[in-house]
Amino acid sequence: MTFQSIIDEIDNNLKKILEGFSISNLNFSVEVAKPGFGDVSSNISFLLAKELKKSPKDIAQILSEKYSQCTSTLVLKSEAHPSGYLNFFADWTKLSELILSESYLDTYGDVDIGNNSNIIVEHTSVNPNKALHIGHIRNIVVGDIVSRILSKANYKVNVLNYIDDSGLQVADIIVGFKHLGFSEEPPNGKKFDHYCGDDVYVKTTQKYELDSTLEDVRKNTLKELEDGDSETAAFGDVITRKVLASQLETCWNLNVAYDCLNFESQIIRSGLWTKIFEKLKEMNLIEFENDGKNVGCWVIRGDGKEEDKVIVRSNGTATYIAKDIPYAAWKLGLLADPFYYQKYDSLQPNSKILWQTTLNDIDTVPQNFTAQKVVTVIDSRQERLQKIITTLMEKFNSIPNSYIHLGYESVTLSSETAKTLGLDTDGKQAQMSGRKGLYVSADSVCELLKQKIIEETKKRHPEMNDDEIEKIAQSVSIGTLRYEMIKQDLDKIITFDLAKSLSLEGDTAPYIQYAYARASRILEKSGDTPTINVDFSLLQEKSELELIKIVGLFNLQVRDAANNFSPKVISRYCHDLAVAFNSFYEHVKVLESDNDDLKSSRICLVNSFNLTLEKALGLLGIDAPHRM
RNA sequence: GGACACGUGGCUCAGCUUGGAUAGAGCAAGCGCUUGCGGAGUGCUAGGUCGUCGGUUCAAAUCCGAUCGUGCCCGCCA
Numbered sequence: 001m002t003f004q005s006i007i008d009e010i011d012n013n014l015k016k017i018l019e020g021f022s023i024s025n026l027n028f029s030v031e032v033a034k035p036g037f038g039d040v041s042s043n044i045s046f047l048l049a050k051e052l053k054k055s056p057k058d059i060a061q062i063l064s065e066k067y068s069q070c071t072s073t074l075v076l077k078s079e080a081h082p083s084g085y086l087n088f089f090a091d092w093t094k095l096s097e098l099i100l101s102e103s104y105l106d107t108y109g110d111v112d113i114g115n116n117s118n119i120i121v122e123h124t125s126v127n128p129n130k131a132l133h134i135g136h137i138r139n140i141v142v143g144d145i146v147s148r149i150l151s152k153a154n155y156k157v158n159v160l161n162y163i164d165d166s167g168l169q170v171a172d173i174i175v176g177f178k179h180l181g182f183s184e185e186p187p188n189g190k191k192f193d194h195y196c197g198d199d200v201y202v203k204t205t206q207k208y209e210l211d212s213t214l215e216d217v218r219k220n221t222l223k224e225l226e227d228g229d230s231e232t233a234a235f236g237d238v239i240t241r242k243v244l245a246s247q248l249e250t251c252w253n254l255n256v257a258y259d260c261l262n263f264e265s266q267i268i269r270s271g272l273w274t275k276i277f278e279k280l281k282e283m284n285l286i287e288f289e290n291d292g293k294n295v296g297c298w299v300i301r302g303d304g305k306e307e308d309k310v311i312v313r314s315n316g317t318a319t320y321i322a323k324d325i326p327y328a329a330w331k332l333g334l335l336a337d338p339f340y341y342q343k344y345d346s347l348q349p350n351s352k353i354l355w356q357t358t359l360n361d362i363d364t365v366p367q368n369f370t371a372q373k374v375v376t377v378i379d380s381r382q383e384r385l386q387k388i389i390t391t392l393m394e395k396f397n398s399i400p401n402s403y404i405h406l407g408y409e410s411v412t413l414s415s416e417t418a419k420t421l422g423l424d425t426d427g428k429q430a431q432m433s434g435r436k437g438l439y440v441s442a443d444s445v446c447e448l449l450k451q452k453i454i455e456e457t458k459k460r461h462p463e464m465n466d467d468e469i470e471k472i473a474q475s476v477s478i479g480t481l482r483y484e485m486i487k488q489d490l491d492k493i494i495t496f497d498l499a500k501s502l503s504l505e506g507d508t509a510p511y512i513q514y515a516y517a518r519a520s521r522i523l524e525k526s527g528d529t530p531t532i533n534v535d536f537s538l539l540q541e542k543s544e545l546e547l548i549k550i551v552g553l554f555n556l557q558v559r560d561a562a563n564n565f566s567p568k569v570i571s572r573y574c575h576d577l578a579v580a581f582n583s584f585y586e587h588v589k590v591l592e593s594d595n596d597d598l599k600s601s602r603i604c605l606v607n608s609f610n611l612t613l614e615k616a617l618g619l620l621g622i623d624a625p626h627r628m
Numbered sequence: 629g630g631a632c633a634c635g636u637g638g639c640u641c642a643g644c645u646u647g648g649a650u651a652g653a654g655c656a657a658g659c660g661c662u663u664g665c666g667g668a669g670u671g672c673u674a675g676g677u678c679g680u681c682g683g684u685u686c687a688a689a690u691c692c693g694a695u696c697g698u699g700c701c702c703g704c705c706a
Contacts, residue, residue, distance in 0.1 A: 313704040
């Protein structure tokens with residue numbers, strides 16, 4: 001058990017005391033105390049004040065006296081604070097033993113929210129016509145971390161990546177290759193996704209403005225692309241898969257893995273749309289317009305003041321949002337699965353098998369990637385469309401909250417960084433644009449960070465060989481980037497500044513990783529194998545108890561993060577752990593103690609910290625390096 | 629015009645879901661800490677009418693309403 005044990009003990013005892021007053025259903029809190037107010041606090045006296053017609057202070061006094069008669073195993077004493085709070089002090093010898101012992105288990109921090117049920121997390125879903133930029137990284141990292149947290153919370157998680165390989169953006173690069181003379185081979189060995197995005201896509205888009213006859217070429221290309229049997233479609237398939245392969249390299253480099261790739265072109269050809277269209281008509285969720293501005297279209301009625309949304313155009317073709325409806329329904333298992341599954345050609349770095357959908361039953365293995373709960377990570381600019389999908393899904397399966405749109409604010413460029421890309425924004429931040437070529441690519445940021453960290457590491461370890469430095473720089477650079485993408489709340493815009501992103505001090509991943517490296521060196525130098533067979537009563541320093549307390553909060557934090565799909569909760573927890581350790585490190589010497597028993601107890605604590613931090617960082621997809 | 633989100637020290641953020649004690653961090657600024665388990669660290673100082681107004685409450689950064697500012701969405705584009 002963890003810190004939760006003492007909270008539970010107090011909660012139970014207080015409930016018993018309330019029974020004595022014949023009071024039930026009082027929703028009082030029992031929570032970790034603020035520093036300086038004991039270990040656990042309750043607001044119970046405030047809630048009783050009206051009923052008992054006494055001041056909170058007096059009630060706290062009475063409760064404190066009553067509490068001293070309760071059976072306590074982990075509570076040393078309770079205290080009525082003049083403010084009215086009821087504060088509790090832990091018997092740290094017992095609590096330390098509980099927390100530290102449990103922290104040595106592999107399952108430490110596990111909570112059961114999912115009850116081993118299936119859940120889908122969809123993220124990334126970047127158009128396969130360009131390289132990933134810094135804005136996509138936020139999506140990818142948020143999705144990846146949410147999936148890791150949900151696994152820890154006892155969900156069976158499948159991660160999907162939706163490949164939109166049939167839209168206008170794809171038609172655009174095909175126009176570039178087929179009609180504007182762009183070579184299929186990138187110059188100077190440039191990565192294929194960068195070549196398509198920086199050169200083919202941007203320049204093709206520019207030419208549309210100069211040559212209006214290209215608009216017809218573009219439309220025809222799109223039409224051919226959507227006809228699955230055409231040569232253009234086959235060519236498009238080759239190109240988008242090459243881009244996808246390049247993009248996946250970037251994702252894998254970020255410590256991200258998937259379970260299945262879903263291709264939009266296959267969803268279109270599978271006939272899922274026809275089925276869902278019929279269902280929508282049957283359930284009267286869409287209506288045919290006989291007059292008005294949307295005459296001849298099938299629409300979803302707007303909610304309240306919102307405009308109606310066209311689902312099928314007057315020419316009979318489906319709109320962008322329409323394509324998302326069958327996909328959402330498929331994810332929730334509301335439609336018979338039309339797909340077969342085969343392994344993707346390349347292996348993922350974590351050696352997890354990556355599947356992909358196919359419509360041909362050759363070399364396939366049955367798989368099930370549906371779930372009763374689906375989390376879709378998409379930019380909050382798509383909130384309106386996602387809300388329509390959410391509402392439809394609820395009407396289909398009558399299960400509330402089964403389709404969850406996890407939105408997040410966008411990443412913009414600082415005016416300084418925009419300027420380095422040739423855009424003067426007059427001091428304002430700038431929205432990125434793939435079409436205009438205004439973006440900072442994920443690969444370039446990773447590389448820049450890595451080079452800086454290689455330098456920093458060399459300074460500190462002149463003797464270290466290049467392989468080891470490279471490995472450390474990889475861990476620290478990816479950690480830094482991932483941490484920056486999730487340390488603030490999802491509803492905050494991230495203004496990305498190239499220069500500031502290279503900072504490695506303060507509230508950053510390197511700060512946290514550094515605490516881990518320090519602890520690792522202590523353990524290494526001690527020469528002992530850490531054990532939990534130690535005298536816990538010897539750990540009495542304030543900084544020791546504070547560290548134990550925070551280690552003991554791990555599962556509470558995982559629960560919070562999982563319930564709220566909030567990666568930030570874990571990043572803050574990692575930071576708290578590191579701060580507590582650094583304070584411990586400053587105040588207490590582990591290896592220099594004359595007392596061998598005390599030394600063993602402290603080594604036990606240092607190892608407990610390391611094990612817990614490693615697991616917590618693992619939830620963030622950040623490595624814990626022994627040296628850096 | 630309508631919808632949504634955000635507004636907390638000079639800057640970037642936490643705390644708000646579940647109202648209570650002393651509003652916490654980091655960066656930037658200033659002054660310190662190395663005969664010491666790694667200074668990517670650490671101690672201290674300074675800096676806040678929690679956008680504004682009103683309401684609910686014994687109690688509001690937190691809940692409710694209004695208002696101002698900022699961002700974003702509102703296509704038979706994707």
